Amino acid sequence: MARWSFRLGLTVWALGLVAAAIVATAGVSYFMVARLSHEEALARAERAAERALGARARGLDPELFEAGTGVEVAVRDRAEIAGAFDDPRVPLWREALEGGGAASIVDAEVGAVAVRALTGEPSPGVLEARIPAAAVEAPVRRFAARVLAASLLVALAAALTAAFAARRLGGPLAQLARAAERLEAGELGRPIPSPGGTETAALGATLERARVRLAEAGAELERRRSELESVVAGIAEGVVAVDRDRRVRYLSVPAAALLGVEPSQAVGRFCGDLLRPQAVDGVRPCDDACPILHARFRGASHAVELLEAAGEPARPVVIGASAPSGGLQVLILREESQVEAAQRARDAAVADLSHELQTPLAAQGASLELLRERVTESDPHALDLVLALEAGTARLRRLIDNLLESVRIESGQLSVRHVPVDLEEVFEEAVAMTRPLAGRRRQRLEVELPHPPPALTGDPQRLGQVLVNLLSNASKYGPEGSTVRLGATADGERIGLWVEDEGPGFQEPAPRAAARFRRGPSEPRQEGSGLGLWICRSILERHGGSLAVTRADGRTRVTAELPARGAT
């Protein structure tokens, strides 16, 4: 169906309405005028007939009497009536003659006719007064002509009015329609007018406000985009965004320079094909050690990989991967700095050294235990010396354990087991490890483990390490001769392993206190490496747990909170 413009539609509609009104009015008027005109003519004919009868009775010639009045008067005798056949008035004549009275008609052909029967001799007949049809119809025709003329005038006026109205109404709409088309096309520069009446003006104003806001939003968006562009371009590190299939979707200029590729060629390629990490034992890290996948399932990750991008010799590149956001993950790439390379070398050296130390340390620990059993009964002074040696060995062992664990955490190699944990044994071992340290400070260790202990899933060795670290901290910060308490509480699905001391507590919230190589305010320099809490936190995170510090009644309680069923 073809669509008409608003203007054309309005014009046609108005014209139709006017035409219908005219036709109706004209029809009714014409009918009434014709009827009035016929009645009037008939009455005149009747009156003329009566006058002519009167005149004849006075001996005047009725025809002459009525001459000049526009009325034709005639006398028809019987013979004439009898001989006439084809005149339409014959029935009328006969009616008057035979009915003995009067008859009259108005007929379009003959006009208005009034017939009177004549009496007396000779040859009685009828008297007929007739106003000719032309005279009867003339006023009707005149009226019709006037009506027609008036109708035409009215129609013309209506057409002009409709056209004007359509122009007044349709014009603004068409204008707004064009403006809206410009909006749609994204031409936001030209203002939108508020034409026509209140409604169209309001529509125009609304559209204008929408245009202004669109223009502002567009400008803001553009500004932010260019800001972001310059921020990303200003990041010395390479920024790469990858999608769910690990295909590159964005590559910053420094990233392109680092990888030696054109940004336009890189987009759409698989990350591993672009970065080309060096294979380990013939396996590409993409398949089993991808930092992107790690970040996707376990949160932001960090790795150092040897990249062979652009066919150059492999270079160590630090890769930070973010957790997914909006289907994209962002990688930050930069060449490993000298400091980091040194750090990595240091960590590797620390790991090697710690491993090297473990065997002689094991020999020393085992010898001391064997020695202790031999001197027990004989010489108390020798026993004290052996015990001091054992305490030192335990401290060395704790230190080396922490160093190794810290290197493992830093290089992302810490993996925890999830097996049933016998908390009694874990506590026993932790107490045995820290007992010499506490003993030197004349501190008492008090275990408050429920019987039977709560069931827990996790890595017994690492949880033991957490306890040992918390205990040695508590011993360090607790005053000499004080009591260090430790225990476990179960609260539904959460299990808390806690250690409490009478020390000054932390001066800051736990997460900062647990930073790597951070010491408490009063921690003696020679004690520990500051690694303890940091390691606890890392181990707990991998169990789905956390570290909480509370202070009450002059005691500081550090709680390792863990899910009973272990991390999933």
Add this chain to the structure above:
Amino acid sequence: MKLLVVDDDADLRAILAFALRGAGYFVVEARDGAGALAAAAAERPDLVVLDLNLPDADGLDLVSRLRGGDPASRPILVLSVRAAEEDVVRALDLGADDYLTKPFSPRTLLARVRAVLRRAGIERPEPLEAGALSVDLERRLATVAGAPPVRLTPLELRLLQYLVARARETVPAERLLVHVWGGRGEGDRQLLKQLVHRLRLKIEPDPASPRYLVTDAGEGYRFEPDGGQGA
């Protein structure tokens, strides 16, 4: 009973041999993989204590080669530093019978060696029995007068073993302290009390009035095999 000790560290090897000889085993030593295979063939040891980190051989490879075609005989106890935990799991898969991490306690090593030998049917199990008490040493399960068995921790077992060996005799707290932890301080005394308390929770019908593990005030502790009835 002949044991083969394989470790590249001479000091550690000497200590292992010393501890094992002290327990009555005949010990053969090897310092590398080749030596281990040669000694295993020549001496036919009943058990091998094997360090996984050897200079000339992959420890895991050695586990399967020592096992040879006869998985039923010659149990292997693996000794490893903690970093090689994944290796240990693989070693157990390959047929090792148990593992110990370094550093280790010689006493624990002996207990594990005995357990492995018992499991292999080479040494006969010797449950610790005294009156109403019976202890499965290997699984550390204690049964008192027909009650359901309870699992003891290593230190609880150590304390109980020491007291059972000196049944009906008052053992001074100090001696127990030195034996269990090797400590003599005031704090250690407290720990001993806690350990005795936990042990009583496990073996006494009524821990509030102990019958088997009796305190002799001011002196020490005493074990009564028959729950005080025979005394």
